[in-house]
Amino acid sequence: MRELLERFIISSTPAWRVLLAVFASTPFFLIELAAHGVALGTPEMRSALNPMAMWLFQGEMVLASGINVLAALWLWPRRHLPDPVPRATLLVCLSIGGTFTMVTILAGTFTAATNLVLLGVLAIGLLLFERQPMLICYGVATFIMLAYDLGVILGVWPYAPALTSQVMQGRDPVWWFAFWRQFVLIAGIVVLLGLLLILFERLDQLHAKLRRLSYTDGLTGLANRRRAMEVLHNEAARQARTGQAMSLVLIDADHFKQVNDQHGHDMGDKVLRTLGHLLMSCVRSPTDVACRLGGEEFALILPDTRREQVEAICARLREQLARQTFGEGEAAFKVTLSMGVIESSGQDVEQLLKLADDQLYLAKSSGRDRVCVAQLSMGVS
Numbered sequence: 001m002r003e004l005l006e007r008f009i010i011s012s013t014p015a016w017r018v019l020l021a022v023f024a025s026t027p028f029f030l031i032e033l034a035a036h037g038v039a040l041g042t043p044e045m046r047s048a049l050n051p052m053a054m055w056l057f058q059g060e061m062v063l064a065s066g067i068n069v070l071a072a073l074w075l076w077p078r079r080h081l082p083d084p085v086p087r088a089t090l091l092v093c094l095s096i097g098g099t100f101t102m103v104t105i106l107a108g109t110f111t112a113a114t115n116l117v118l119l120g121v122l123a124i125g126l127l128l129f130e131r132q133p134m135l136i137c138y139g140v141a142t143f144i145m146l147a148y149d150l151g152v153i154l155g156v157w158p159y160a161p162a163l164t165s166q167v168m169q170g171r172d173p174v175w176w177f178a179f180w181r182q183f184v185l186i187a188g189i190v191v192l193l194g195l196l197l198i199l200f201e202r203l204d205q206l207h208a209k210l211r212r213l214s215y216t217d218g219l220t221g222l223a224n225r226r227r228a229m230e231v232l233h234n235e236a237a238r239q240a241r242t243g244q245a246m247s248l249v250l251i252d253a254d255h256f257k258q259v260n261d262q263h264g265h266d267m268g269d270k271v272l273r274t275l276g277h278l279l280m281s282c283v284r285s286p287t288d289v290a291c292r293l294g295g296e297e298f299a300l301i302l303p304d305t306r307r308e309q310v311e312a313i314c315a316r317l318r319e320q321l322a323r324q325t326f327g328e329g330e331a332a333f334k335v336t337l338s339m340g341v342i343e344s345s346g347q348d349v350e351q352l353l354k355l356a357d358d359q360l361y362l363a364k365s366s367g368r369d370r371v372c373v374a375q376l377s378m379g380v381s
Contacts, residue, residue: 014084015075017129018092022068022075024194025096028187029065032103033058035180045176048167057106057162064095071095090133097137098144103184105148108160217292219269220276228291228299229349235303236349246344247310248352249300250360251279254336254368256296263327271326271335272296278324282317307343307373314339314371336369343374 039045215227279290340359359372
């Protein structure tokens, strides 16, 4: 069940949300139709009802159910499309909101608890659908309720038009009307709670997605600078407590501006994506963190990793990149990396970054395509 819910949340397009409302409301309409049919066919119940009002409402529910079914048939093939469906949304909103409004009016706004269900339906609709169709639905429901109240005050029509005085036995309603009221309330609450659970799950998924986006570089899929700084501070604090090793590698793609200038930004993006993939393949996941700090600048944060291990990682990265060729024919080219490495010995984050940056500067100034670890330089062989 949870997998189905997550699948719905991930693919929750405007059409899917309208379909959810249809699937939640149509069974209620059909049950109401059947229950009213039984009531109209039972003499004991029929005597407490206004048949004309009931038959009119039966027709309205048939119409609403038909609208829902037709909307579902039209929307189902479009359920995965990201485009809004304003007309179908408005039609379904008016169908559902109008039906619940009529249930409230026919049974009396103070006699039955459907007015609470109506408010819940409209409120959740604001979370499911676009604002405009829901505001129109609110306006229509409010107009109908105001017209009903005004008519009752002026004596144009009775309070609870579907009922007669025989629905009450003294101060208490007859058993079947009391049962009907409870059914409407409980059914409405069940539907509302179901929708709320889906909405809260959807909000949790959206929050998780936003969190991932806030920590992820959109081009390469690596952690971004914000995430890198957070991890680096956490690992520096952990090292200060435990004394465990930690290493930092700053990486720069050599002459990357020339790649963009000579081969275009699309090729530059391809190079960066390839570098991101290679960085991910060279580290332990999720222990190590590969990051893109910006532009052609990358970093590796390597907890529990000594200098010798870092050198092996950097060598493997250079070897894998050396096998990569970008472009075709005479325009083919290769990319190299300059890397600066520091193994932390209790420095704070600012010191670590400066020391690693010093090694990166040394690698670039001494010919590029090399790794500098503290005072040890490893050039191209």
